[in-house]
Amino acid sequence: MTSAPARPARITAKKRLGDRLFSGGATTAGALILAMLAAVASFLVLQGVPAVTADPRDMSILAGHENFWTYVWPLIFGTLWSAALALLMAVPLSIGIALFISHYAPRRIAQGLGYIIDLLAAVPSVVFGLWGANTLAPAVQPFYTWLNDNLGWFPLFSGQVSGTGRTILTASIVLAVMVLPIITALCREIFMQTPVLHEEAALALGATRWEMIRMTVLPFGRSGIISATMLGLGRALGETMAVAMVLSSAGVVTFQVLTSTNPSTIAANIALSFPEAYGLNVNVLIATGLMLFAITLVVNSIARWVVNRRKEFSGAN
Amino acid sequence: MTTTQTRTDAAHSSGNGLENAYAHGRLGRRVPWLVLGATMLLSIVAFALLAAAGSTDGFNIVGAIMVGALGYGVVIFITSLLVEGMRQAKDRLVTALVTTAFIIALLPLISLLYTVVVNGLPRFDVEFFTWSMRSVVGEGGGAVHAIVGTLLMTLTAAVISVPIGLMTSIYLVEYSRGGPLSRAINFFVDVMTGIPSIVAGLFAYAVFALIFGPGIRLGIAGAIALAVLMIPVVVRSSEDMLKLVPNELREASYALGVPKWLTVLKIVLPTAMAGITTGVMLAIARVIGESAPLLVAAGFTANLNYDLFDGRMQSLPLFVYNSYIAQGTDAQAYLDRAWAGALTLILIVMALNLLARLIAKIFSPKKGR
Secondary structure: OOOOOOOOOOOOOOOOHHHHHHHHHHHHHHHHHHHHHHHHHHHHHHHHHHHHHHHHHHHHHHHOOOHHHHHHHHHHHHHHHHHHHHHHHHHHHHHHHHHHHHHHHHHHHHHHHHHHHHHHHHOOHHHHHHHHHHHHHHHHHHHHHHHHHHHHHHHHHHOOOOOOOOOOHHHHHHHHHHHHHHHHHHHHHHOOOOHHHHHHHHHHOOOOHHHHHHHHHHHHHHHHHHHOOOOHHHHHHHOOOHHHHOOOOOOOOOOOOOOOOOOOOOOHHHHHHHHHOOOOOOHHHHHHHHHHHHHHHHHHHHHHHHHHHHHOOOOOH | OOOHHHHHHHHHOOOOOOOOOOOOOOOEEEOOHHHHHHHHHHHHHHHHHHHHHHHOOOOOOHHHHHHHHHHHHHHHHHHHHHOOHHHHHHHHHHHHHHHHHHHHHHHHHHHHHHHHHHHHHOOHHHHHOOOOOOOOOOOOOOOOHHHHHHHHHHHHHHHHHHHHHHHHHHHHHOOOOOHHHHHHHHHHHHHHHOOHHHOOOOOOHHHHOOOOOOOOOOOHHHHHHHHHHHHHHHHHHHHHHHHHHOHHHHHHHOOOOOOHHHHHHHHHHHHHHHHHHHHHHHHHHHHHHOOHHHHHHOOOOOOOOOOOOOOOOOOOOHHHHHHHHHHOOOHHHHHHHHHHHHHHHHHHHHHHHHHHHHHHHHOOOOOOO
16 A cells, blocks of 8 residues: 555645635535534423423413323324324335335326326315314214224224214324325335336246335335335324314223214414413423424435435335 | 036037137136126115115215126126136236225315315315405405415525525535535435424424514524425425536546536536526425424414514414314304415416426436547
8 A cells, every 4th residue: 555656746726705605605505514414402401301390280271180291191192103003004005006006007197197296285274174073074974983883892893983983083084195196206206116127037937016016115115114004103192183174072092983082282282272272381282282393304314214225225226 | 627628528529629728728808897886886886776775875986986896806707707717816916906905086076176165165266366354254255365475485405505505516416525414414414304393483483482482483494494395395496406517527527627516517506506596496295385383483363474584383284173173153164264375285286397397397407429
């Protein structure tokens, strides 16, 4: 190594004023983003801490609860439960749609079909809320009654069926429709990246289309499906308005999905309580927001980790 | 084995004695379509009879299609199993399932667009776009205060986030050398993408509550909350676009002695401009429909307010939410206004999306040389 020929001296560009201003501006903008995120975290912590440390009797919103934690636990449960139900519906459907667009639909119309699914992502959440509460809930209510009558022995469907249909299952259906385009778009991208040689090799060995997909496309896309699911989960956890408008909540912990006493979610609870909140109650709501922030942060980090790990192993790029 | 035997027997005994080895033991091309038509027809007739008998109120088109699709899956599986064997039967079943999944996803989209248009049109009139809700109880009134508020706050958010986002992406693509700062920015932009919108609203409220005291609601706070949501989207899309600019262009510019900042400004940015504009429009389309952060940071009001720094400011999504949640004496009037607001919102978002795709198509740099 030491015997390597001496490298010619590096010619450095002249530092002009414009250069310095421009690169300085670009670096500042990048640093500003870091500062902003630090500000988000620190301001929320600053405003959230009083909710945990102060006397619970000073906060009217905590009436009937021992402390902040017994108040927030049903909300955390509701957030996770509704998001889990939504994913249970959305993930298989999204994989099916993504396969349909990438491997089944005629090539010429496949991109157009992709745009149609993307349209769902463009609908604002408040419109989903309006639709869910006014159209979807009455439409599925008879089906809920039927489920309750015939499958009432199954714990999920037990209990007194809701008369309006505005249950956590309806909220989860709306959430599923909202995360569907996200998961579909990511899965579609991954499925299309499957090496064509793998697919053709499978077909040449006499595999049917489904066997080809099971042998080449799905194994190749597995980590992509996982990370798409996690990103969809992150979206479902933080969704506010649609849940606030659809769900009639009672702040309980229950797995029954057809009754009119449902657990609320953190985000929906903030939206419903914030306009009337005063004093320390605001701090309580901000503290619950901090919990939501932490949960989504964990979920998204896991998703990114899976994506990055795949980048290292996959030979596709 | 026995089935194969009988099938070959049948083929041998048929007219010409020759058999096509490729078509042998397969369903004909038209068979799946015939099966589909038959099951759909059966299902529709069954549901029409149910409707005629009065056991369902009205003809349930969704139920008919779903039962028809389900029936098709079962029938084609059994037919294919008998003629072609298990492997082909599975293949046909999966094809049916995958297609059904796509149709199921279309149902909410069609239903939603249909309901919004039908319910929104009755109040989609001149009064809706010229009146505010100031001292309106019951019928009448409009959303001009909400439209003004939405436009002002979204534009301010764009003015804040586009320079920051664009400069950050320029830093990431042109200046950074993979050091700790660029890795930190990359990681935290991903984190920012995942911030729930209501948390962004809480942040903006917390900042302004510290300065102006609790209970503060300002238009500018709403704009800042939207900017927090918008910045990561702008960074990611412009970064992708800047990366697409070929390196030869930069090197040619350096070879002519152009300084780096002028190269970025005059060569790189114009080349990527179409894509960046598209990304910004899609980011605007994303935040213009946000309601949760504005509920927390900007509040709602019935009055027209042009001043971002003074008092509450209404926005279109919140107008819809508020009309629905707080229905007054004449509930139908409030609902009608909510639907009309939803229709306006969807039209704005769709227009922005279409415009973005159009810009991407028309102004993208021509390939080939």
